[in-house]
Each structure stands twice: as structure tokens, then as C-alpha cells.
Amino acid sequence: MCQGLESLPVSCLERVKELKARLGSFLLKQELNLSSKKEPRTEDALKWRTSFQNLLAHKDGLCAFRTFLQSEHSEENIAFYLACEDYKKTKMSSKLCSKAKKIYEEFIDADAPREVNLDHETKSITMKNVQEPTCSCFDLAQSKIYTLMEKDCYPRFLKSAFYSELKP
Known part of the structure; x- marks a missing residue:
């Protein structure tokens, strides 16, 4: 044994x-x-x-x-941060929705395969932001993950x- x-x-x-x-x-x-x-x-x-x-x-x-x-x-943290950086560079507003949904489903959703460690309030705000995506819809979540990586x-x-x- x-x-x-x-x-x-x-x-x-x-x-x-x-x-x-x-x-x-x-x-x-x-x-x-x-x-x-x-x-x-x-x-x-x-x-x-x-x-x-x-x-x-x-x-x-x-x-x-x-x-x-x-x-x-814990590679999901840097992967999420970099995905957000790439997302901010999206020029075509028609692509924002699909990219935002993909990032949310991969990193933030409760069933996300690479879920990052975010508090409930940040997740809720981000979920609301993704409903009508802008280039800054992940800023709060990205900032929290950046701080986590920087401090920990x-x-x-x-x-x-x-x-x-x-x-x-």
C-alpha cells in the first residue's frame, strides 16, 4: 500500500x-x-x-x-491579469461582448475552470459590468488580482x- x-x-x-x-x-x-x-x-x-x-x-x-x-x-492569477490587459486593447466594440463573456466564464464565474480568488462584491460588480461590456469592465477585478499577486x-x-x- x-x-x-x-x-x-x-x-x-x-x-x-x-x-x-x-x-x-x-x-x-x-x-x-x-x-x-x-x-x-x-x-x-x-x-x-x-x-x-x-x-x-x-x-x-x-x-x-x-x-x-x-x-x-496559482497560474490563473497572471493568466487573468494578462487576459484583462489584452481585453483592454480590443478595438472593435463588437468583439467586447464575446471576449468579456469568455473571460468571465473562464476566470470569475462560480464554475470557472480557472477561477481567481475574488470577494463576492467584486464578482457581483464585474458580473454587472459584463452585462454591458466596456473596455474597463474588468478593472476592479483585475486591480484586486494585481494587488494579490504584488502583495502575496x-x-x-x-x-x-x-x-x-x-x-x-
Whole structure:
């Protein structure tokens, strides 16, 4: 009969966590190499520490952060944020309705496959906004998720093996 991880001795659990972090770092480096054909420069990786916005503004920083979130099973946050950024760039008002509905169903609806963590009031306001979509109908929800990532996920990213292995 297989035993769960909780039945392993502490030293084994620590080793499993270490191996998971190393594997994640290796996969991150592979992904960064595929996206830019080179490792991020040390100066770039150090700029990511100065602000969350600097991290998101840099292609490799965004890639590293997304990979980190995937390792924590919370990649839906950055996916939602980026979907909202793309949505705001929609030029044709005829496409707003279908795009808004798709984002709502994927990230906000109670049965959403990639539901983000929003309070009831924000969900209600967003649902009402999507009824008559504008370019700003997701602004409140996007702002809440941005703040969540900035205050919670970003500090963890900076302390992670993913980040520490990218800088000297």
C-alpha cells in the first residue's frame, strides 16, 4: 500500500521539497532559454526585484513569474491579469461582448475552470459590468488580482529558488 508524503520522515520531506525546487528551476531555465535563446542578464533579474511592475514589463521576468505561479498552482492569477490587459486593447466594440463573456466564464464565474480568488462584491460588480461590456469592465477585478499577486505571490517569488538561481 502506498503511503502519502506526510508519512515520510522530515528529512525525506525536505529532500522532496529541495528536488521539486531544483526541478522547477531547471524547467524555468529551459523555458527561458526557449523564449529568448539566452539566460536573462543579471541586471534584468536584479531589476525584477525593484518592483512588481518591472517584473511584469520584462518578457523573461513575466515568463519566470508565470512558471513560479504554475509551480504553486496559482497560474490563473497572471493568466487573468494578462487576459484583462489584452481585453483592454480590443478595438472593435463588437468583439467586447464575446471576449468579456469568455473571460468571465473562464476566470470569475462560480464554475470557472480557472477561477481567481475574488470577494463576492467584486464578482457581483464585474458580473454587472459584463452585462454591458466596456473596455474597463474588468478593472476592479483585475486591480484586486494585481494587488494579490504584488502583495502575496511576488514576495514569495523573490524568495524562491526560481528567482535565486537567476541572479548571482
